[in-house]
Amino acid sequence: MNNFFIPLTKIPDEISVILTVNSSHRINIEGGNEILAISNAINLFADHYETLQKNIKEEINRKRAELEIEKNMLALFFDELPQGIIACNTEGEINLFNKKAKILEAQNHIIGIGRSIFDIIDKDIILNALYEINVKNPKKHVAASSSFITLSPGNVLIKADISPITDRRDNFAGFMVVFYNIGKDFELYAKIDNIFKSTANKILTYLDKIKKEKMTTPEIAAIEENLKKSEQDYIEKIKERLPFLVVSDRDIITTVQKRAGEKLNISLKPEFPAHINWIRIETYSFINAFLSILTILKNKTFKKTFNCKLFKEANFLAIFFHIPDAEKNLNIFKDDHFFLTLKDFVNYHEAQISLSFNEKSEKGLKILIPLAEMKEPEGVRNIVIEREAYERPDFFDFDLFTKRKTDSKLNDMRLKDIVYTVFDTETTGLDTRNDQIISIGGVRIVNGRILCGEKFDQLIDPKMNIPLESEKFHGINDEMVKGRPDIKEVLPLFYKFSKDTVLVAHNAAFDMKMFSMKEAQTGIKFDNPVLDTLLLALIVYPMHEKHNMSAIASFAGVDIVGRHTAIGDASATAGIFLKLIPLLAKKGIHTLNDAINASKKTLYSKLKY
Numbered sequence: 098m099n100n101f102f103i104p105l106t107k108i109p110d111e112i113s114v115i116l117t118v119n120s121s122h123r124i125n126i127e128g129g130n131e132i133l134a135i136s137n138a139i140n141l142f143a144d145h146y147e148t149l150q151k152n153i154k155e156e157i158n159r160k161r162a163e164l165e166i167e168k169n170m171l172a173l174f175f176d177e178l179p180q181g182i183i184a185c186n187t188e189g190e191i192n193l194f195n196k197k198a199k200i201l202e203a204q205n206h207i208i209g210i211g212r213s214i215f216d217i218i219d220k221d222i223i224l225n226a227l228y229e230i231n232v233k234n235p236k237k238h239v240a241a242s243s244s245f246i247t248l249s250p251g252n253v254l255i256k257a258d259i260s261p262i263t264d265r266r267d268n269f270a271g272f273m274v275v276f277y278n279i280g281k282d283f284e285l286y287a288k289i290d291n292i293f294k295s296t297a298n299k300i301l302t303y304l305d306k307i308k309k310e311k312m313t314t315p316e317i318a319a320i321e322e323n324l325k326k327s328e329q330d331y332i333e334k335i336k337e338r339l340p341f342l343v344v345s346d347r348d349i350i351t352t353v354q355k356r357a358g359e360k361l362n363i364s365l366k367p368e369f370p371a372h373i374n375w376i377r378i379e380t381y382s383f384i385n386a387f388l389s390i391l392t393i394l395k396n397k398t399f400k401k402t403f404n405c406k407l408f409k410e411a412n413f414l415a416i417f418f419h420i421p422d423a424e425k426n427l428n429i430f431k432d433d434h435f436f437l438t439l440k441d442f443v444n445y446h447e448a449q450i451s452l453s454f455n456e457k458s459e460k461g462l463k464i465l466i467p468l469a470e471m472k473e474p475e476g477v478r479n480i481v482i483e484r485e486a487y488e489r490p491d492f493f494d495f496d497l498f499t500k501r502k503t504d505s506k507l508n509d510m511r512l513k514d515i516v517y518t519v520f521d522t523e524t525t526g527l528d529t530r531n532d533q534i535i536s537i538g539g540v541r542i543v544n545g546r547i548l549c550g551e552k553f554d555q556l557i558d559p560k561m562n563i564p565l566e567s568e569k570f571h572g573i574n575d576e577m578v579k580g581r582p583d584i585k586e587v588l589p590l591f592y593k594f595s596k597d598t599v600l601v602a603h604n605a606a607f608d609m610k611m612f613s614m615k616e617a618q619t620g621i622k623f624d625n626p627v628l629d630t631l632l633l634a635l636i637v638y639p640m641h642e643k644h645n646m647s648a649i650a651s652f653a654g655v656d657i658v659g660r661h662t663a664i665g666d667a668s669a670t671a672g673i674f675l676k677l678i679p680l681l682a683k684k685g686i687h688t689l690n691d692a693i694n695a696s697k698k699t700l701y702s703k704l705k706y
Contacts, residue, residue, distance in 0.1 A: 105132065110638055112139060113683055118676040119654030120147040181255075181278075183208070184262065186271040189215045189223075200278060203250035205593045209551045211516045211543035213597070214274070218257070221345050222247055225375065226259040227272060245342050246279070246380040248352045252359070253278055300324060343469045346374045346407050346414055353387045363391050364402040374407070374414045377469040379445055386442030390462070394420065406455065413465040417453065420461050507599075507626065508690040512678050515689060517542040518595035518625075519671035520553070521663045522608045523571045525563050529610045533559035534584055535573055537591050538663030540671050541598065545678075547671045553594045554664040556581045571662065588612070588619045595625060599689065603646050603670045605629040626689060630673050632696040637680040649673050 111124045123143060124136040175182070176196045184193035191212050201217050202208050208217060215223070226243040242260040249255060257276035264270045304321050350367045357363040394403055398420070406417045442448060446466055453463035507515070520539035526532035539553035556573065558581040568574050602608045605627050616622050634649045650657050650669055653676035657669040681687075686695050 105135075108132075108135065108139070113637075113680060114652055115139075115143050115146070117679050117683070119652065120150045121654055122652060179277075181276045182273070183214055183217075183276075184271060184273045185214050187269060189213045189220070192271065198276075200253055201249040201251060201255070201276075204590070206250035207594065209541065210548055211541065217250060218247060218274070219348055221373065222348050223259065223272070223274075225343065225345060226257075227261060230259075230261060243343075245344060247348065248355060252355070255279060297324060297327075341377050341379050343375050343377050344380065346370075346376065349376070349378065349380065349383060350405075350407065350416075352380075353384055356384060356388060357391050361388065361391060361395065362401060363395055365391065366402065366404045368404065368406040370408050372409075374409055375469040376414050376466050378466065382442050382445055390418065394418070409468070410465065412468050413449075414468055416464045416466070417455050418462045418464075419455065419459050508693075509688055511687055512681065512689060512692060513545050516598045517601050517628075517671075517674070518553075518598040519547075519601040519667050519674060520591075520595070520608065521602060521666035521670060522611055523573060523663045524611060525559055525561060525567050527607075529607070529614055532611075533557075533561055534611055534615070535559050535563065535578055536571070536663040537587060538665070538667040539591065539594060540664075540667050541594075542601075542671055542675065545675065547668070547675070552664060553591055555587050555590070557587050558583050584615055585619050588615055588621045592621045592623065595623075598625060600625045600627045601630065601670065601674050602627070603630045603666070603673070605631075626693065628674070628689075628692055629696060630670055630677065632699045633674070633677050633681060633692065635699045636684060636686065636695050637677055646670065646673070653677070 105128075107126055108124065111122070111126070114122045120143065123140045126132060126136055128136075178195060178197065181197035181200060182193070182195045183191055183198050185191055191208060191210060191214055194208055194210075198208055206216050222245050226245050230243045242258045244256060244258050246254065246256050255276040256279045257274050259275075260273050261269060262271045262273055301321070301324065304317060304324075307317055347369055350365075350369075354365045354367065357365045391403060395401060404419055406419075408415050408417075443450060448467070449465040451463055451465075452460065454460060518539050518541055520537065522534050522538075523536040524532050524534050534557055536556050537553065538555075541548045541551050556578050558578045560583060563573060563575055563578070600609075600623065606629065609623065609627060612621075612623050630646075630649065638649070638652065646666065646669060647657065649655075650673055653673055655669060655672040655676060657665065681692060681695075684695075686692055
């Protein structure tokens with residue numbers, strides 16, 4: 098009986114592997130003559146099936162090769178564009194980016210497929226730009242866009258143009274951001290500007306001296322009049338070419354706050370109103386005007402911390418600086434000879450600067466800036482982007498335009514639609530209380546694809562000697578980790594890398610226990626949902642004796658490169674996981690909640706570390 102019924106129960110799983118994930122797999126089960134006859138018949142069918150699969154694959158590859166040349170030329174052209182480009186779906190998930198877009202990155206702010214652009218560019222800025230496009234009420238299929246200037250997390254000053262994207266049915270599908278690094282251009286412009294103005298001011302100063310000496314002649318009066326007229330014409334020309342943009346009070350003052358801390362070592366503490374106010378400004382002169390104000394305050398008061406309050410006053414945004422020791426320090430602003438940048442700011446924006454009082458009767462400096470006119474949205478811009486069916490490189494994935502996070506809660510999402518971080522750790526040993534993590538490797542799965550271009554691979558200094566037994570296992574020795582970042586530096590970076598994803602690992606209980614042991618030291622607590630390929634394999638292959646990574650990889654037809662390295666095992670686990678998803682579906686396991694509940698019922702789920 099054992100030679101018939103027990104082997105017979107294994108055959109459906111073996112057939113499922115052949116049909117679903119690995120056509121090269123063959124049945125090799127010990128049993129009676131009847132079982133061997135059935136196995137041989139199935140294996141013979143599998144031979145024919147594999148041959149058919151190979152023929153079909155060869156034809157697909159031939160057709161794909163014809164597209165590959167054009168695709169690579171397009172990808173090269175796209176990636177070498179001088180502008181940075183990022184395209185997102187309605188949720189702000191990045192679907193496309195190019196090499197230049199990477200200039201926006203900072204250590205804890207990563208650009209990648211499926212990541213949120215709002216981690217790089219403030220959400221309010223993008224929503225305001227889209228709102229402004231709606232106000233323009235464009236005709237159908239007529240290009241419309243909006244612009245903004247902002248400071249990236251890596252302190253790169255960018256000018257960006259944003260356009261909505263719609264699908265073939267004219268439904269809003271996302272937006273495209275095209276941007277330029279304008280920091281260096283503005284610095285050059287400022288130098289040229291200052292040369293002109295300082296020269297003009299010197300001439301006017303000499304003319305004042307001549308007038309005081311009562312040496313004025315009609316020719317000198319004409320020179321003075323022409324110079325002032327030229328200065329006014331210059332200001333008007335400058336205003337024509339400057340990028341005046343609608344920005345929120347929060348965004349621009351927060352940018353000033355960052356610059357003041359970095360450039361002047363000044364702490365600016367703004368108090369914002371309950372509702373956002375929008376102003377139309379030239380960002381560069383605005384920022385420099387406020388840095389000038391703070392520089393004056395710092396030099397005259399010898400203080401490094403200043404408060405400012407923002408509020409709406411009639412049709413203006415009012416910004417009030419309370420000045421310490423007001424009686425003796427307000428005089429510094431009574432002089433008309435403001436810094437050049439302050440004069441520019443007033444001239445360009447029709448702004449007002451005056452000495453004033455706040456509601457507490459405290460003296461200070463009040464700046465009034467005209468509010469931007471905003472109307473109700475009336476129309477939406479239309480762009481159609483075609484989606485390609487063939488395999489795509491890692492810097493774009495148009496299929497994500499059809500995905501919507503808000504369609505369902507994470508637990509109810511289909512396994513194939515979820516974003517995953519598949520990871521592995523290498524350690525000094527298996528004692529979770531006393532051993533240390535010496536390597537973390539991770540890859541991301543987005544839209545059912547492993548993103549080969551986005552990996553986390555970091556050696557870690559454990560601050561202890563690595564035992565020889567462990568070194569033989571993973572090949573990492575003391576010399577390799579010496580001087581590397583410690584766990585306090587690395588774990589927050591991996592936390593950011595895996596943010597808003599489901600974690601996947603093989604024997605995940607061990608890795609998660611190692612992470613939890615570092616919570617007190619690093620302040621990092623992983624609350625992501627976790628799936629374990631060990632438990633999932635037990636669900637799919639319940640009758641097989643071995644469920645280690647090598648055995649599962651062999652069943653699924655996954656090659657392991659770099660076994661017992663964190664990044665190698667993470668990549669292999671990702672491949673295995675993608676093979677398990679269709680097999681789980683055959684077992685009626687379609688959602689994250691299904692997979693978690695099924696995993697809890699397995700024997701290995703009782704393992705504790």
